[in-house]
Amino acid sequence: MPKDHGIGAAPKRREDVRFLTGTGQYTDDINVYGQTYCHFLRSDVAHGKITSIDTSEAEKMPGVVRIFTGKDFEGLGGLPCGWQVTDKHGAPMKEPGHPVLAQGKVRHVGDPIAAVVADSLEEARDAAEAIMVEIEDLPAVVDMKAALESGAAKVHDDLDDNLCYDWQFGSEQEAVDKAFAEAAHVSTLELVNNRLVANPMEPRVAVGEYNRANDESTLYTTSQNPHVIRLLMGAFVLNIPEHKLRVVAPDVGGGFGTKIFHYAEEAFVTWASRQINRPVKWTSTRSEAFMSDAHGRDHVTKIELALDKDNNFTGLRTDTYANMGAYLSTFSSSVPTWLHGTLMAGNYKTPAVQVNVKAVFTNTVPVDAYRGAGRPEATFQLERVVDKAARELGVDPIALRRQNFITEFPYATPVAVEYDTGDYVATMDKLEEMIDRAGFEARRKESESRGKLRGLGINCYIEACGIAPSNLVGQLGARAGLYDAATVRVNATGSISVMVGAHSHGQGHETAFPQVVAEMLGIDESMIDIVHGDSSKIPFGMGTYGSRSLAVCGSAMVRATEKIINKAKKIAAHLLEASEGDIELKDGQFTVAGTDKSVAWGDVTLAAYVPHNYPLEEIEPGLEETAFYDPANFTYPAGAYACEVEVDPETGKVTIERFAAADDFGNVVNPMIVEGQVHGGLAQGIGQAMLENCVYDESGQLLTASYMDYAMPRADDVPFYAVDHSCATPCTHNPLGVKGCGEAGAIGSPPSVVNAVIDALHSGGHKVEHIDMPVSPHRVWQAMQG
Amino acid sequence: MYSFDFERPTTLDDAVKALGQDEAQALGGGQTLIPSLKQRLAMPSKLVSLAAIEELKGVTAEGGVLTVGGGTTHGTVAAEASAYPALAALASNIGDPAVRNRGTVGGSLANNDPAACYPAAALASGATIVTNTREIAADDYFQGMFTTALDEGEIITAVKFPIPEKAAYIKFEQPASRFALVGVFVAKYSDGVKVAVTGASEEGVFRWTEAEEKLSADFSAGAVEGLSLPAEGMMSDLHGSGAYRAHLIGVLTKRAVAAAG
Amino acid sequence: MTKVTMTVNGKTVAKEVRGNMLMTEFLRDELHLTGTHVGCDTSQCGACVIHVNGQDVKACTMFAGEAEGAEVATIEGMANADGSLNTIQQAFQDYHGLQCGFCTPGMVMTAAALLRDNPKPSETEIRDYLEGNICRCTGYHNIVKAIMAASGQDVSAIAAE
Structure with missing residues (x-):
């Protein structure tokens, strides 16, 4: 039975009323x-x-x-x-x-x-x-590889060349070389992770x-x-x-x-x-946004996967060129490195993994984080090469993945991160249940009867969210701490303002965050408001990105609320003339354990502000607490996605017939909001896979400078999505057991779209190995021409 | 936008007078002109809106000819051109609903965007473009992309579309703009078949005469099987090479014939 | 300057405006009705959709002078007389059909126009009608669902609920 309030419930969003009546204030x-x-x-x-x-x-x-x-x-x-x-x-x-x-x-x-x-x-x-x-x-420097050739024009005259850094990360060289030397099979893929423009609807x-x-x-x-x-x-x-x-x-x-x-x-x-x-x-106008907002993605990668004779993954090696654009935007340098290289193990127990990244300056708009930031790039190349390996080896792509899944946690990858929890078998089981794989062949035949090709693509993903432990990121080069902060201000009559460092720009914090505090205090959510977005009202905050709001700022809010409860219990103990250790808080009532003596939340808060009967010698009046929370580890949401497409072989046009996502986000505070986040991420991932592409010509002119040429996903480009988050393994190191859900859809969806298109083309006898995103009609048609 | 005066006459005569002023420009539905004004790509001294001129509006069918007032919106054509279903269907798929409620047939034909839909209909229908001063046959009207036979200040008052026995328009959309990457309009008349192609050629909308000959002899999708156009002279951009566009013309022509029945 | 007179959300307004003043500017700057948003400059995103004489149009692609004598409705005029959300607005809230809220006014105005002409649209008809309204947050799933629900259709069988 779904809950009707508190953690796990899906109350309607309170912010909606102002947005639906045109009274929001942007x-x-x-x-x-x-x-x-x-x-x-x-x-x-x-x-x-x-x-x-x-x-x-x-x-x-x-x-x-x-x-x-x-x-x-x-x-x-x-x-x-x-x-x-x-x-x-x-x-x-x-x-x-x-x-x-x-x-x-x-x-x-x-x-x-x-x-x-x-x-x-x-x-x-x-x-x-x-x-x-x-x-x-x-002369304009546009192509990354050309930018690194000797004699290329320099974007910055005071630098020796256009190379920002040449980064290597992962297993020892010897281990990687050995894996490839001894491999029974190596699958190799060269691919582009297409440059995107984030395009929030508000410029x-x-x-x-x-x-x-x-x-x-x-x-x-x-x-x-x-x-x-x-x-x-x-x-x-x-x-x-x-x-x-x-x-x-x-x-x-x-x-x-x-x-x-x-x-x-x-x-x-x-x-x-x-x-x-x-x-x-x-x-900003939209046209201006295209040439001044930081862009996203833009990687060119060669990935190699080594397998032994039993199809176990033994080694993975990548070489990536990452476009920085003309200047280093705020977090640009971290995206192809620490947000990308650390995820290259994916969901698999590959023992040797090496990541190489050359970051390159070009005469293009700066490139920085866009929903997923590094993790979609990692997921795409890995899940494409695994699919290619399955096809080359003639094995089932799901079985090959299952065989190589990490199944024991915690698991330390060869690329420095430790996954605390996960159950990749469960999400794959759930996905198979959601997509009716058994019925696929019948659907394919039905498509073929109409002259269309049908394909099924699946992939897994893992991401690192809840960014991030400050001491760790400090060692990795971050120039900021990545904790967050919250102040819980309880007013005299018991209502509460929670000042949070996270910022809500669609995520529904104003609704979801009070659910947590209400659950902890046993009071009605309507008594709690969230305040955010103003540095003069909030103690501090690192903001919202990297699917961190609930995992990091939410944890700070929990810690501050715990402090409130501790103090309130002291006041209640005084009012009830009992020992503080005997006070229990339930449903907004402080009760002396084992008795019917109790005092209500509002009486305690009033006492805090009207301290006539109050332990003034022990504690201060007032009821307001602040907490800063620094996470102990990243969180690791993971899942399995499937896409079913139909391809019109005469035109190359791809339509998405079905899309399913099975995610493990750990605990969920508001399932309605979580599902909405997944839907939106899916549309952006599908957009990257099928439609969106930011293109410069050789002279550095932006060819996709408006919605006339930059294809945004529209309502008729996408289907209803099947999403599930029931396979939850709660995060072990934050108080809510939450992992974050904001980016999963965008990270997890592109490979399954492309895998599905490749599958469809093979079913029609087209031995196409790869098509770069977006898999536009033109590109699909060209690939079919051979 | 640069600054300009705005006038909204209610009669054709007043509009013609207003457009006589130096650098005055007519405003139809504005769905193309206003975005280009925002980019400061045009600098009129005065915009003369044609939207309040009732005599430019309306759809009538008489004597086998569908006459559409130049100021008629796509939405109105979609709703009221039931005598020419392929034309109504074409109108119902231009842009999006809000654009269709403003954009007009006269505005579209006067602009002659190489990826617009209406030019294909006009050309395949052998339509007559009626202006405040004369009547122009569609074959003479379109003179390359964004270029028409219209003189300065000349206003399209109506378009006369002879109603075909069978017709269909198939548009393959450019994924971003949703304009035609290629659009093919096929219309079968008692004296022959016309095939007009938009979105593809560097010369703008054109008639595919080889296909017309084959289809005039045998109005079936099979009749144009294997018939193709060269890629040379086709537009080539991010969304499709000339070869792809040429290929699509063949595919869409067959589909249009099949859809026309 | 041009004098324009029109009815906006039931109130008559008369203003002297520049010839090149767009309806978006007129509503936002002159009338302080900031619910009508501007998300692009090529008439594609639909964040500015309003109704003029009952028809959905893009306010960013129409001059104020073109609305002379017209009846204009904006998102600010959509709620019920008692201030409660109307059926469409309520369905958007009930089915989480909005996230950041920026495209939402245009979505609601477009949905209202659709449902007036087509009281029980299919999923395909809804997606088709939303061609000129871009949302970057919701993936459209819950918008389509909300519009179906607002038209009285049972949406309980739709995936993911």
């Missing part, structure tokens, strides 16, 4: 008295030397308040990278400067050259057209406001982590101390990773508002 809905509007003049060439900028005519244009260029930022810092990766020779990664406005050179189409601040947006745009910029074109917006009276700056911004922005922007870019800087991320219309990072526009409006003493607002 950043672009904020207008500050006296505000100006900012328009960025952006580079239309990929690579060039700025020889002159003449703003004199533009400055005379109507409505212009001030025009800024890179010169104005010379004394200030650049946008920092938050993760120092060390290369295989022990040297630090190359870390070129990332100016707020271009200085001397432009390095990608969209690189901001100047910013016009005017009384209206149209006036700012008019004036931007009157700025005379002379740029001497330089980025930033509003900077300066209060001269107290020397305080406020930034309203579309961020997943306002405290991180405050830290990075205040400390590294603008030199504003944190107590003079407030960052607010109000309702945010989706993030998917691309709103984690600190962007030039945020720093610009904050700084410019101080210079002109008026608020400055910038609202």
